[in-house]
Amino acid sequence: MSEKTPKPLTEAQQKILDAIEKNDVLQLKSLLSEKINVNFVDGNLMSPLQHAAYKGNKEIVQLLLDQGADVNFCEHQHNYTALHFAGLSGNREVVLALLLSGAKTQETNTVGRTAAQMAAFVGHHNCVAVINNYIPKSEVDYYTRIHGLEMQQYLMPFLSDSLHKFIMEVNIHPVKVVLNLQNLAGLADHLPDIKKVVEMMCEKEMKRGPETNETMAFKFHYLAYTIDELLKFKQKKEKADDKKIDVVELFIRNLLKPGKDGHLESMDAFIKECIREFPYRESTLFRQMVTSLTGLDPPSALSIINAAINGQKGFIDNISVCSTCGEEKPAKKCSKCKAVQYCDRNCQRLHWHWHKKACQRLSQGVETTEAPVKPDAAELSSEIQNLLIS
Ligand SMILES: [Zn+2]
Ligand SMILES: [Zn+2]
Known part of the structure; x- marks a missing residue:
C-alpha cells in the first residue's frame, strides 16, 4: 500500500x-x-x-x-x-x-x-x-524460431499474429472456430501447421508442473481437434470430388444440423468426442467435464466446455446469441420470422439451409406439411437476397 x-x-x-x-x-x-x-x-x-x-x-x-x-x-x-x-x-x-x-x-x-x-x-x-483466454504473444512466437536440432521452424513468422488471435478468441462455438480459421489471414492455407503448433502448445502447457493451466491445455486440444476434423472432412470431400458447395460451408452446415426438438445433436456429438479424446485423463478438468456429461439431465456439450474454458454457466440460455456461431448479442434478426438472430448476412446464409423450414412455420404460426426442399447453392443465395436481415 x-x-x-x-x-x-x-x-x-x-x-x-x-x-x-x-x-x-x-x-x-x-x-x-x-x-x-x-x-x-x-x-x-x-x-x-x-x-x-x-x-x-x-x-x-x-x-x-x-x-x-x-x-x-x-x-x-x-x-x-x-x-x-x-x-x-x-x-x-x-x-x-x-x-x-x-x-x-x-x-x-x-x-x-x-x-x-x-x-x-x-x-x-x-x-x-x-x-x-489471454496468452502472451511470445508463447506463439516461440514456434517461429528454430530450436536445438530442429531442421526448420514449426510456424512461418507471418502466421504468428493470426494464430495468436485465433487461440485467444473467447467465443469457442465450433462454427466460430471454423469461421476464424477462414477469416484470420493465412490460417486457412496452413491448417496442418497450425494444428501441429496448437497440439504442441497443449502438451507444453500440461508439462508445466504446478504452473499448468489445465483450462488452457484443454482449449488448445479443442482447437486442434476442430482443425483436425475439418482437415479430415476436406480430404473426404475432395476424394468424392463434390464441387457443388464449398467444403467448409458444408462442414459448418453439418455442425448446425438440428435433431429432434431442434437440439443440435451432431454438434453435441462432435464436442463430446473431442472431450473423450483429451489425452490427459488424470486432470481435474477432464474428470469434471465427464461428470457433467454423465450426470442426470446433462447440459449441452457446448455449455460444458464453455463452463470449463470461460467459467460461465450456460451458453444459449440467458443471453441472445447468433444462431450460427454463438456470438453474443448479435446485431441482426431474420426479417421474416424475427425469431432468430445473426451477426451478419454470412451467418444467416450459413444457417438458412436448416432455418428455411422453421422460418416459414415461425412466421406463419402454422405447421407446414410440405416435403423438405432440396436447396442448391444458387437457389439458396437468390432466395436469401429477398430475405433481408433487419
Ligand atoms: Zn454469427
Ligand atoms: Zn426466419
Whole structure:
C-alpha cells in the first residue's frame, strides 16, 4: 500500500486528466503531441491510464499506451491496477489492449482480488473471459524460431499474429472456430501447421508442473481437434470430388444440423468426442467435464466446455446469441420470422439451409406439411437476397 502524498499537478497534467474525463480524444491527442510523461498520479493516486481504463475508453487507453504509459504502474491506495479498472469498466477491448501491452493478470488489490475476480464480482463475464483466454504473444512466437536440432521452424513468422488471435478468441462455438480459421489471414492455407503448433502448445502447457493451466491445455486440444476434423472432412470431400458447395460451408452446415426438438445433436456429438479424446485423463478438468456429461439431465456439450474454458454457466440460455456461431448479442434478426438472430448476412446464409423450414412455420404460426426442399447453392443465395436481415 502506498503512503505517498500526491504531488500537485502541473497545468499540462491537469489538462490531460480533464480530456480523459470528458472522453475528448482530439484534445488529448493534441496535448500528447508534446513529449510528456503520462506516468503520474493525481490526488486520488490514480494515473491517466487508470482513469481511462475505468472509463472504458479504448481509443484513449491506446493513445496513452502509445505515449509510453506503463501498464503496470500503480500507486493506487487500494492497489487497483489499470487492469482492475478495465475489468470494472466492462469493456473487453480495453482489457485486451492492456493485456497486449503486458498487464500482469495475477496482481491483487488490497482485498486480495485479481482483475479477473473483480470483473466477475461485478458481473462483467466478457472481461473475465478475455483475461482467462489471454496468452502472451511470445508463447506463439516461440514456434517461429528454430530450436536445438530442429531442421526448420514449426510456424512461418507471418502466421504468428493470426494464430495468436485465433487461440485467444473467447467465443469457442465450433462454427466460430471454423469461421476464424477462414477469416484470420493465412490460417486457412496452413491448417496442418497450425494444428501441429496448437497440439504442441497443449502438451507444453500440461508439462508445466504446478504452473499448468489445465483450462488452457484443454482449449488448445479443442482447437486442434476442430482443425483436425475439418482437415479430415476436406480430404473426404475432395476424394468424392463434390464441387457443388464449398467444403467448409458444408462442414459448418453439418455442425448446425438440428435433431429432434431442434437440439443440435451432431454438434453435441462432435464436442463430446473431442472431450473423450483429451489425452490427459488424470486432470481435474477432464474428470469434471465427464461428470457433467454423465450426470442426470446433462447440459449441452457446448455449455460444458464453455463452463470449463470461460467459467460461465450456460451458453444459449440467458443471453441472445447468433444462431450460427454463438456470438453474443448479435446485431441482426431474420426479417421474416424475427425469431432468430445473426451477426451478419454470412451467418444467416450459413444457417438458412436448416432455418428455411422453421422460418416459414415461425412466421406463419402454422405447421407446414410440405416435403423438405432440396436447396442448391444458387437457389439458396437468390432466395436469401429477398430475405433481408433487419
Ligand atoms: Zn454469427
Ligand atoms: Zn426466419
